Amino acid sequence: MSVALIALSILWFGLIAYAVLGGADFGAGIWNLFAVGPQAKRQTQLINKALGPVWEANHVWLIFLIVGLFSVFPSAFAILSIALFIPLTIALIGIVMRGSAFIFRTYAIDTTAPTTTWWSRVFSTASLATPFFLGAAAAAVASGKIDITNGNVQADPGTAWTTPFALTIGAMAISLCASLAAVYLSVEAHNDHDETLAEMYRLRALIAGAITAVLGALGLLLSQSEAPILWQGLLTRALPVVIATMLIGLATAAALFYRRYSLARILIILETAFLLGSWGLSQYPYIIPPHVTIENAANDPNVIVILLISIGIGMVLILPALYYLFSVFKLPTPAPGVEKKEEHTASEVSQEKSS
Amino acid sequence: MPDLLAARAQMGTSLAFHIIFSALGVGLPLLLCIAEGLALFRNDKTWMMLARRWARAAAILFAIGAVSGTILSFELGLLWPTYIKFAGAVVGLPFALEGFAFFLEAIFLGLYLYGWDRLSPRAHWLCSFPIWISGLASAWFIVSANSWMNTPAGFVIKNGKVVDINPIQAMLNPSTPYETIHMILACYVATGFGVAAVYAFGMLRGKRDDYYRKGLMLAMAMGVIAIPLQIISGDANARFLVDAQPAKLAAMEGVFKTEQGAPLEIGGLADPSTGKVIYALEIPRGLSILATFNPNSTIKGLDAFAPADRPNPLPVHTSFDGMVVSGFFALFIALLFWFLYFLKKRTVPTNRLLLLGIVLSGPLSFLAIELGWMVTEFGRQPWVIYGYLRTKDAVTTAPWLNISFLIFTLIYVLLAVALTRLLLGVARSPLPKVEMPGTSQQPEKAGV
Numbered sequence: 001m002s003v004a005l006i007a008l009s010i011l012w013f014g015l016i017a018y019a020v021l022g023g024a025d026f027g028a029g030i031w032n033l034f035a036v037g038p039q040a041k042r043q044t045q046l047i048n049k050a051l052g053p054v055w056e057a058n059h060v061w062l063i064f065l066i067v068g069l070f071s072v073f074p075s076a077f078a079i080l081s082i083a084l085f086i087p088l089t090i091a092l093i094g095i096v097m098r099g100s101a102f103i104f105r106t107y108a109i110d111t112t113a114p115t116t117t118w119w120s121r122v123f124s125t126a127s128l129a130t131p132f133f134l135g136a137a138a139a140a141v142a143s144g145k146i147d148i149t150n151g152n153v154q155a156d157p158g159t160a161w162t163t164p165f166a167l168t169i170g171a172m173a174i175s176l177c178a179s180l181a182a183v184y185l186s187v188e189a190h191n192d193h194d195e196t197l198a199e200m201y202r203l204r205a206l207i208a209g210a211i212t213a214v215l216g217a218l219g220l221l222l223s224q225s226e227a228p229i230l231w232q233g234l235l236t237r238a239l240p241v242v243i244a245t246m247l248i249g250l251a252t253a254a255a256l257f258y259r260r261y262s263l264a265r266i267l268i269i270l271e272t273a274f275l276l277g278s279w280g281l282s283q284y285p286y287i288i289p290p291h292v293t294i295e296n297a298a299n300d301p302n303v304i305v306i307l308l309i310s311i312g313i314g315m316v317l318i319l320p321a322l323y324y325l326f327s328v329f330k331l332p333t334p335a336p337g338v339e340k341k342e343e344h345t346a347s348e349v350s351q352e353k354s355s
Numbered sequence: 356m357p358d359l360l361a362a363r364a365q366m367g368t369s370l371a372f373h374i375i376f377s378a379l380g381v382g383l384p385l386l387l388c389i390a391e392g393l394a395l396f397r398n399d400k401t402w403m404m405l406a407r408r409w410a411r412a413a414a415i416l417f418a419i420g421a422v423s424g425t426i427l428s429f430e431l432g433l434l435w436p437t438y439i440k441f442a443g444a445v446v447g448l449p450f451a452l453e454g455f456a457f458f459l460e461a462i463f464l465g466l467y468l469y470g471w472d473r474l475s476p477r478a479h480w481l482c483s484f485p486i487w488i489s490g491l492a493s494a495w496f497i498v499s500a501n502s503w504m505n506t507p508a509g510f511v512i513k514n515g516k517v518v519d520i521n522p523i524q525a526m527l528n529p530s531t532p533y534e535t536i537h538m539i540l541a542c543y544v545a546t547g548f549g550v551a552a553v554y555a556f557g558m559l560r561g562k563r564d565d566y567y568r569k570g571l572m573l574a575m576a577m578g579v580i581a582i583p584l585q586i587i588s589g590d591a592n593a594r595f596l597v598d599a600q601p602a603k604l605a606a607m608e609g610v611f612k613t614e615q616g617a618p619l620e621i622g623g624l625a626d627p628s629t630g631k632v633i634y635a636l637e638i639p640r641g642l643s644i645l646a647t648f649n650p651n652s653t654i655k656g657l658d659a660f661a662p663a664d665r666p667n668p669l670p671v672h673t674s675f676d677g678m679v680v681s682g683f684f685a686l687f688i689a690l691l692f693w694f695l696y697f698l699k700k701r702t703v704p705t706n707r708l709l710l711l712g713i714v715l716s717g718p719l720s721f722l723a724i725e726l727g728w729m730v731t732e733f734g735r736q737p738w739v740i741y742g743y744l745r746t747k748d749a750v751t752t753a754p755w756l757n758i759s760f761l762i763f764t765l766i767y768v769l770l771a772v773a774l775t776r777l778l779l780g781v782a783r784s785p786l787p788k789v790e791m792p793g794t795s796q797q798p799e800k801a802g803v
Binding site for chain 1 (some may be wrong): 390406411415417418419421422423424425426428429431432433436437439440441443444446447448450451452453454455457458459461462463464465466469470472474475477479481485518520522523536598647751752753754755759762763766770773774775777780784
């Protein structure tokens with residue numbers, strides 16, 4: 001196994017981490033759009049409480065991906081940057097707007113001011129748009145339609161990222177983010193003993209999950225003609241993973257149906273990991289089919305080895321810290337340094353924050 | 356606007372915006388750590404109130420820093436694909452390490468900002484250490500990548516291909532010690548004087564209580580330690596350029612002609628069309644003395660370089676002088692503050708002129724950072740990787756760069772306005788109520 005392949009596998013792990021953590025942050029922003037009516041305030045509080053401590057750390061997985069990609073596969077990164085200039089720029093604007101809008105609305109002194117409402121809408125809209133364009137860009141890569149003639153690449157005005165396949169995958173990215181977030185939010189609401197909200201997000205998770213499944217099936221069908229390399233891979237090398245993805249999807253739905261919230265959370269994380277895994281496996285050995293392979297885009301192996309060592313050292317520092325962060329705010333396991341107090345409810349926490 | 360100019364303008368605007376938040380991201384966590392430490396060990400409510408208030412501002416500032424930093428990491432590819440293909444291969448390591456440092460910072464920031472009521476006071480305070488340490492490390496790594504652009508190292512070009520890459524050598528290139536120290540100190544200077552300016556402004560408006568005095572004191576302490584070191588470091592930087600980047604030094608000092616016993620041109624406009632620095636105060640042999648300690652030494656002028664390899668001295672010289680003036684002003688204010696402080700038997704001076712000077716030194720210290728970056732970036736032109744890749748050859752072929760520049764500029768304006776409003780709101784909101792563990796009804800918990 002070449003060092004480039006090891007590095008790519010680690011990057012893929014980063015991609016999965018970004019999808020299940022950052023993707024859920026996008027999803028929470030999408031559900032913020034639906035936070036209307038009598039339950040609106042409680043929903044917003046739940047979303048703020050869920051995102052607050054973790055969204056910045058979740059977001060760093062994207063930086064990890066970008067930096068990893070240009071260090072390990074510099075030429076592939078350059079090609080993607082040119083070819084996907086438009087969807088990536090739009091996604092970047094979305095990332096920036098949702099991050100800052102979240103802060104502007106959460107830290108607003110007057111939560112009912114029109115500007116706060118406006119920022120809240122910006123947060124939702126950007127959360128909706130970003131995964132769409134990221135998904136469409138990913139589909140453009142997988143479809144093999146990025147035109148590289150004689151090593152020259154042009155910005156793609158939309159021939160690769162606005163195909164029916166790319167649009168379907170973009171939409172699927174939205175519904176996947178939404179279902180991830182709905183599952184997490186139902187766990188958080190359940191842990192806060194707010195069963196009304198837990199029920200609400202459980203139902204939403206089921207609906208979003210069903211939409212993801214339909215769009216996934218549609219994407220699979222379209223890939224036959226629009227992303228032939230992907231289709232080939234999905235039916236051969238990646239077939240067991242594809243089947244596992246479908247089964248885990250069904251299991252997630254069952255867990256939700258029987259209100260096994262924590263189990264559903266684990267299953268939907270697995271589901272996302274298998275989904276992205278099947279994509280990676282099926283387009284192996286290409287990074288950008290059908291021209292750019294792991295082999296011909298990889299940096300000098302010695303450089304990759306040094307990068308792998310530093311990634312290893314970095315992970316030794318990051319992973320325990322990340323586990324600590326999540327055990328303080330998200331997991332039921334006891335963590336050192338945590339003061340044993342009575343459980344906070346969503347409204348208490350937000351009151352403290354606004355004081 | 357031509358594509359190259361649009362791309363440079365967008366990159367420059369993005370850096371100018373982000374750098375403010377990066378500087379605060381390095382400096383503010385250290386202030387937080389010290390203030391909370393003092394609060395815990397002296398059982399002092401005022402320090403705790405300061406830490407709480409700064410944490411609230413930090414939460415907002417760091418989030419904007421994180422998103423504006425994301426813009427930059429994308430722009431490296433979106434605007435400069437040829438550059439990142441080269442730089443990514445050679446100097447990806449510090450970028451990756453910076454990513455990890457940023458990761459740690461974000462994780463502990465989440466614990467710190469949202470953990471006030473979840474974590475024990477001591478565990479909470481301990482969470483502030485990884486934040487400022489990784490902030491410091493981030494600055495070091497990312498500036499080492501910029502240093503590499505100034506003095507590229509750790510690779511060989513054979514038949515037009517980059518080979519024999521040594522990422523460690525690239526990271527530890529000749530400029531690294533000079534640039535990284537200068538930038539890290541700049542972060543502490545700017546944060547120190549920036550925070551001090553806020554409290555000095557409050558005192559000018561008649562607020563003289565313990566809260567304002569302590570806030571001012573700690574911030575000025577940071578400033579006064581950092582600013583003399585910064586001036587020494589700046590001097591070392593300039594002298595390093597004599598051999599490493601003579602064209603940049605020539606542009607900084609407005610030296611058009613190679614000269615023995617070169618004069619020092621203070622102020623004025625370095626006009627490239629006439630080859631003269633007009634309206635400048637000239638100190639004969641000053642530059643030769645400053646740069647080499649030898650009044651007769653020869654300093655390379657811009658004429659030693661082919662016209663296509665010369666940076667434009669006008670912005671470089673003016674930015675350089677502006678930076679130096681801001682730095683010395685901050686030094687003067689800091690010394691005056693502490694002189695009066697000890698003269699008045701350890702009471703915070705409340706002289707109106709001094710307070711006004713402190714208010715001014717805050718924005719000037721941030722201006723110095725901006726100008727310093729203009730010196731190093733404009734001074735490296737026309738190269739993006741000095742001697743290897745020209746800026747014009749690094750720009751993307753993607754269309755609509757004008758539109759992209761326009762959109763991002765609008766975003767920055769919008770963010771700046773919203774952020775200013777929000778921070779003013781935070782500053783005006785009532786101070787947080789603080790209960791110290793020692794003053795509560797459980798005295799045995801104080802030692803926990």
